[in-house]
Amino acid sequence: MTALVWHRTDLRLRDNAAVDEAMRAASGQALGVYVLPARPYEEVLPEVPRWSPRRLGFLLECLDDLAQAWRALGSALVVVSGEAHEALPEVAAAFGAREVHTAPCLAVDERRENDAVFERLRRTGVGLRVHEETTLFAAEELPLPIDALPDVFSTFRRAVLGRVPIRPPRAAPSELRVATDLSALAEERTRRTLDAHELSSAREALAARDARSALPFEGGRRAGLARLEQWMWRDDRLARYKETRDGLIGIDDSSKLSPYLATGALSPREVYAELVRYEAERLENESTRWFVFELVWRDYFHFWVRKWRARAFARHGVLGRTACGVADAVAFARWRAGETGEPFVDAGMRELCATGYLSNRARQNVASWLARTAGVDWRWGAAWFESQLFDHDVGPNWGNWQYVAGVGNDPRNRVFDVRAQADRYDADGAYRRLWADA
Ligand SMILES: Cc1cc2nc3c(=O)[nH]c(=O)nc-3n(C[C@H](O)[C@H](O)[C@H](O)COP(=O)(O)OP(=O)(O)OC[C@H]3O[C@@H](n4cnc5c(N)ncnc54)[C@H](O)[C@@H]3O)c2cc1C
Structure with a gap:
């Protein structure tokens, strides 16, 4: 028997429950599969492609x-x-697979997709097994059901950190194999898919990398591991993370691990295990503790999007607030293009468009400006981020947007004063000059 691993946001073999279980079920006879969207550039809003x-x-x-x-x-x-x-049923039939294993972040679309896939596979006698491992803390080990996730992040953090054990990463698989004719068939089908014109144009778009980018790294696990090694160990930047993390330009001000965590090239437990080793072998300080808090934020939003299902994407947000922006296409277009006339916002939006990345500080400001200052529907901003960000991750993106837009979980319901923020975080104007020529 052959088993399939249906990869989604888990683009790695190590520390991957779907890979381990497929390997076990089929005595090592497992094969990976990835389903690219049929129409990646389809517009979800006018001029906003899905990818x-x-x-x-x-x-x-x-x-x-x-x-x-x-x-x-x-x-x-x-x-x-x-x-x-x-x-998937077609691939399962072509490769003689009887089981499919997968491990997505279970937001509402992924649940629907799982249901549809389950039903279609069932008709051909193929099973679908869904593994819930995208987070640091295992869902089944949380001290509370996901539906009772606290509205306030710090309540969640206190309930889990130091109380719920974080499992070490699973070992890398040792024995994945398929018959030679099947691997030749897989290679041939992959080549055919990747030769599609729109995919070669995607590679060309990526190749035109902007030299100003704070994220000059390649995609994939090897690049992610190299980045972790360099940032944490070789350059020792974790030691000062708390002081530098609000930087807008610097490559090393923050870890830049988000694209690797979001695609699953690295698992959060792998990153955490390195942090624990760093604390044991090098130092433990406020910065190392702060970095863990950020990983816990990621977990929080992964559970948040599972708890709130469709409300995570609803205009009034999880709080059901009424002040939630209007459909102003003109203001939205100006914001997207970095032509609002507010240099700090424009710098951020141009950086995002040119590079696929934006620092956390810049994200907060451009998001607050769109939703709170310009009063535009926050979901449009979230959709634009989803389309552009290399690190797009459904829970962290839509959760942070609700938070900033005042319809989510910010107990303080802050509105950013972008000029004061620019004075504080871009005091010498270097960021605005770099991106907005201002
Ligand atoms: C409006 C808005 C949208 C966002 N969309 C995304 C998104 O789609 N994907 C995403 O990974 N992050 C998102 N974030 C969170 C945060 O901005 C990025 O995770 C961070 O900037 C990534 O850079 P880094 O890896 O250098 O982070 P670091 O500061 O080095 O943090 C380490 C890791 O912790 C996690 N993390 C840090 N901050 C947050 C946060 N606020 N919420 C959840 N996880 C966090 C990330 O996995 C990150 O890689 C968003 C924030 C805002 C305000």
């Missing part, structure tokens, strides 16, 4: 790396495009 070409290019780099990892162990990754509920 920007650059973001898609970054994903393709991650897939190249994952394909190599499967190959190195004697198996292969099949990349197809289409609707998952149509593509």
Whole structure:
């Protein structure tokens, strides 16, 4: 029997429950599969594609790396495009698979997709097994059900940190293999998929990297591991993380691990395990503790999006507040293009468009400006971020947007004064000059 691992936001083999379980179920006869969207540039709003070409290019780099990892162990990754509920039964039939294993972040769309895939696979006698491992803390080990997730982050943090054990990462798989004719078939199908014109244009868009980018790294696990090693160990930047993390330009001011965590090239437990080793071998201070808080924020929003389901994407947010912005297409277009006339906001929006990344400080400001100052529907901003960000991660993106827009979980319901923020975090104007020529 062969088992399939349906990769989604888990583009790695190590510390991956779906890979481990597929390997066990099929005595090592496992094969990876990734389903690219059939129409990646389809507009979710006027002039807002689901994927920007650059973001898609970054994903393709991650897939190249994952394909190599499967190959190195004697198996292969099949990349197809289409609707998952149509593509997966077809791939399962072509490769003689009886089980499919997957481990997505379970937001509402992923649940729907799972249901549709489950039903279609069932008709052909193939099983779908969903593993819930995208977070530091295992969902089943939380001291409270996900539906009772606290509205305030610090309440959640206190309930888990130091109380719930964080499991060490799972070992890397040792024995993944498929028959030679199947791996040849997988390679051939992947090549055919990746030759599509829109995918080569995505690679070209990514290749035109902007030299000003704070994120000059490639996609994929090897690049993620190299970044972790460099930032944490070689350059020792974790030691000063708390003081530098609000930096707007510096490559090393923050870890820049988000694209690797969001695509699953690295798992949060792997990053945490390195942090624990760092604290044991080098130092433990406010910065190391703060970095853990950020990883816990990521967990919080992964559980948040599961708890709130459709309300995570609803205009009135999880709080059901009424002040939540209007459909102002003109203001939205100016914001997207970085032409609001507010230099700090314009700098951020131009950076995002040119690079696929934005620091946390800049994200907070541009988001607050759109939703609170210009009064535009926050969901439009979230959709634009989703389209552009290399690190787009459904819970952290939509959760942070609700938080900043005042319809989510910010107990202080802050509105950012972007000029005061610019004076404080860009005192010499270097960021505004770099991106907005102001
Ligand atoms: C409006 C808005 C939208 C956002 N959208 C995303 C998104 O789509 N994907 C995403 O990963 N982060 C998102 N963030 C959170 C944060 O801005 C990024 O995680 C961070 O800037 C990534 O850079 P870094 O890896 O250098 O972070 P570091 O400061 O080095 O933090 C380490 C890791 O902790 C996690 N993290 C840090 N801050 C947050 C946070 N506020 N919420 C959740 N996780 C956090 C990330 O995984 C990050 O890689 C958003 C924030 C805002 C305000």
